[in-house]
Amino acid sequence: MMVKSAAKYIVLLGPPGAGKGTQAQIISKEMNLAHVSSGDIFRENLKQETELGKLAQTFMRRGELVPDDVTIAMIQERLTRPDCQAGALLDGFPRTPAQAEALSKMLAKWGAEVNLVPYIFVDANILIERLSGRWTCPVCGLVYHEKYNPPITPGICDNDGAVLYQRDDDKPETVKRRIDVYLTQTAPLIEYYRLKGLLVEIDGTLSIDQVAKNILAAIEEKVAN
Ligand code: ADP
Numbered sequence: 001m002m003v004k005s006a007a008k009y010i011v012l013l014g015p016p017g018a019g020k021g022t023q024a025q026i027i028s029k030e031m032n033l034a035h036v037s038s039g040d041i042f043r044e045n046l047k048q049e050t051e052l053g054k055l056a057q058t059f060m061r062r063g064e065l066v067p068d069d070v071t072i073a074m075i076q077e078r079l080t081r082p083d084c085q086a087g088a089l090l091d092g093f094p095r096t097p098a099q100a101e102a103l104s105k106m107l108a109k110w111g112a113e114v115n116l117v118p119y120i121f122v123d124a125n126i127l128i129e130r131l132s133g134r135w136t137c138p139v140c141g142l143v144y145h146e147k148y149n150p151p152i153t154p155g156i157c158d159n160d161g162a163v164l165y166q167r168d169d170d171k172p173e174t175v176k177r178r179i180d181v182y183l184t185q186t187a188p189l190i191e192y193y194r195l196k197g198l199l200v201e202i203d204g205t206l207s208i209d210q211v212a213k214n215i216l217a218a219i220e221e222k223v224a225n
């Protein structure tokens with residue numbers, strides 16, 4: 001059995017478009033902690049045309065969640081890779097109570113636990129504008145916003161020069177469905193983690209830099225080194 005008791009696991013919670021991916025990219029660099037995004041892993045599988053990718057696509061294109069068993073197995077495998085030896089910053093997982101329970105169980109086996117859950121809250125009307133202006137790099141996964149966080153050259157990734165694309169599931173009908181799915185299936189995790197004393201509320205309407213500062217300050221204050 002693997003013992004990872006010193007490892008840190010931070011779960012970023014919040015609706016689609018709250019800024020989880022944006023913050024995870026900043027914070028994972030700052031803390032030198034692996035960024036594990038379930039959505040990115042599904043999109044990568046889709047690109048590679050794996051069986052997992054094909055299965056995930058049937059749910060993703062409708063804005064539905066991929067079934068728990070498949071998602072949990074995928075994350076468990078990801079968290080055992082060498083770059084997660086010191087823990088991980090989880091973005092987009094867990095998204096259901098069953099996923100949260102499975103995460104606790106797998107971490108407990110490794111002598112670890114979820115250390116903090118920054119919950120990034122943003123009003124639903126803002127989410128739609130955020131997602132409709134989101135542009136993503138197909139190579140490195142960096143996310144931009146045409147108004148709030150534009151690349152230096154329009155349509156081109158600052159990091160690697162790739163041509164940015166708009167996610168298929170960011171079209172308005174799918175966004176509405178994703179927000180509904182979030183409210184019914186994922187929002188219960190807010191109380192779940194609050195009861196465990198792990199939740200810290202983060203105002204996601206502030207600037208990207210300010211949100212990052214607030215999350216880092218919460219980690220500094222509440223997660224032991
Ligand atoms: P999530 O991973 O939670 O779905 P993203 O990090 O992809 O959200 O952010 C959604 C969109 O909102 C992106 O276009 C991103 O550039 C933009 N964004 C993220 N944080 C902020 C912020 N604090 N202010 C304005 N726009 C933001």
Ligand code: AMP
Nearest residue numbers: 038039059060064065066071092093095
């Ligand atoms: P995201 O990149 O986090 O916005 O996720 C994009 C899509 O991938 C979601 O709408 C779901 O279809 C799927 N997905 C990502 N994470 C999960 C998860 N933890 N459980 C189920 N489905 C997920």
